[in-house]
Amino acid sequence: MNAPVQAESIPNQKALLLQNTVEHVDITSFDARPIIDSMRKMSFSSRDTARAADIFNMALEDKACSPWLILAGSTSAGGCMHVYRDMVKFGMIDAVVATGASIVDMDFFEALGFKHYQAAGEVDDNVLRDNYI
Structure with a gap:
């Protein structure tokens, strides 16, 4: 783990702290189904993720269902x-x-x-x- 950044240790500190912006993932740019399917054969949280995807897909297919985020x-x-x-x-x-x-x-x-x-x-x-x- 990196040591905490100290105010006196870095010149031009604000620019260094703000040099890497968070980039938002674009789910329309790739097909995540193969990796989700592979998670079915993995352990713990990976299987939970695949199961959650299955449940969400069932909710999307069920016209009587009202999915909430x-x-x-x-x-x-x-x-x-x-x-x-x-x-x-x-x-x-x-x-x-x-x-x-x-x-x-x-x-x-x-x-x-x-x-x-x-x-x-x-x-x-x-x-x-x-x-x-």
């Missing part, structure tokens, strides 16, 4: 925002239930043109505050 935490800021957008766009979900942090602090923030960034290891909160991040 439930969000909590920072998955939008972590790179899944376009996944959620496309689920709505392609009619894969009927409702979104999200915490205020997901909608206000992350989605709205990026809708205004701001970005989220990848940390290169642990960064002390005081360093972020000192750099107005």
